[in-house]
Amino acid sequence: MSLRYLSARLAQQIDNELMSAAGAFSLDQLTELAGLACAQTLAKVYGVEKYNRVLVCCGPGNQGMSISKSLFGYKPAIYMPKVGSISRLHTQCKNMSIPTLGEDEESLRTALKSSDVILDAIFGFSFKGPNRAPFDSALSMISASGLPIVSVDIPSGWDVEAGNDAGFGLSPDVLVSLTAPKEGVRTFRGQHFLGGRFVPRTLEEKFGLNLPIYPGYEQIVDITEATRKL
C-alpha cells in the first residue's frame, strides 16, 4: 500500500473536511502545526550553526509567518513580494523582532546576499499559472542565488498537478508536503518530508491516503525513500 498523491480537488476537499463542523479544526490550529512541521524540516536538514540566516519568502497566505516564528535559534527574515495587510501572525513575528524586508527587488537582492538558506512558502497548492509580476522576477532571483531551498507543500511556480512543466518554478533541495504529497511533486527527487500530523484515521481511510508512521514526537516524517519507489 503506497502513499497517495493528491489531486488539486482532493487536497482542497481534505482541507475543507478538516475545517468542517465534523473535522472541527480551526485554521489557526492547522497553520500552527504546519508551521512547526516546516520549521522542524529546515532545522533537520540545515543545522543552525552553519545556516543561521533564513530568508522566509511568503505569499498571500499566513504559512510563512507561522514558520518564521517557529524557527527556534535561527535568524529568520521575512520577504513578501507583495505585502498585504498585517495579520495576527505577522504581528507575532514583529513582536519577536523578526524583520520584514521591503517588497522591492533591491531588498530581495541584498537579502539573498546575506542569507544561508531559503524557506519557500510563496505559493501553496492553489497556485495557478501564469506567474505574474512581481512574483516572476522574485522566483528568478531566488533561483539565481544558488542558495539551498526548502519548499513548502508545492515548490513555488509549480502547478499542483502538472508540476514544473511550465519551467519557471523553483528547484528546491528539500520539500515538506503537508497532509499528503500532491500529484505535481511526483517528479521531485530531493529530500522529501511529510508534515501535518493531525489527519484522523477515519479521514485517512476514507481517502486511502496510506500515511506513514510519524516517529516519536516528531511533527515530520522523512518520505524520501517511500516516494522514490512510487
Next chain:
Amino acid sequence: MSLRYLSARLAQQIDNELMSAAGAFSLDQLTELAGLACAQTLAKVYGVEKYNRVLVCCGPGNQGMSISKSLFGYKPAIYMPKVGSISRLHTQCKNMSIPTLGEDEESLRTALKSSDVILDAIFGFSFKGPNRAPFDSALSMISASGLPIVSVDIPSGWDVEAGNDAGFGLSPDVLVSLTAPKEGVRTFRGQHFLGGRFVPRTLEEKFGLNLPIYPGYEQIVDITEATRKL
C-alpha cells in the same frame, strides 16, 4: 537572575497581553502549543511502552482535550468530573477515537484500575477553593489510586498562590508549568518542566520573567534544578 514565580494577578495579565491586539495570539494557538508541551512532558518521563494508558482528567477548560490529541503513540482516555458542551477540541478527540468516560464515580473507579498514569488538567491557575462536588471526590479517588500524576500548571486543588495549604490538592510526581511557574508551586519538589515556548522577549523583559533557554526544538525545558535553588 532567577526564574520569576507569578502571582495570580500577573499570570492573568500575561495571558491577557498575549491575547491582546498587541500580543496577537489566538486562544487556539496558545492551547495547541501548551497541549504539545504537556503531552511531551508526559512522554519524556513516562515512556510509551510502560505507561501506555493515560487517564487525562479534564476540567471546564479545553487544555486537557488539546493534550489528549497530542499524546502520540499513547492510549489516552478522557475523564471529566463534569461534562459540559462539546467543544471543537473534544470533537477532534472523538474523531481520533479517544474515548470520554462517564462522569460518575464508578466510571472513574474503573478507569483508574486500567490506567498507567494520570494527566491532571482539571484546574488551572484560576481555581479558588473550596473544592466542591463532584471535584472533591474525584481528587480523593485519583490520589488514592497511587498512580503517577503529571499536573498541568497548578496541581488540581492547589491555590495559585497559597499552594496546597488547604491539603486537599493532588500530589503530582511531575509538574509542567505554563509560561512561567506560579507562586503556589514554590514548594513543589517533584520533576518540574516549563512549557509555553511563545512568550516574546519584550514581554519576558517587561515582567522580569528570566525564562530559561529551551533546548533545540523542544516545547519544554526541565527546570527542576533551577527551581530547587530558589
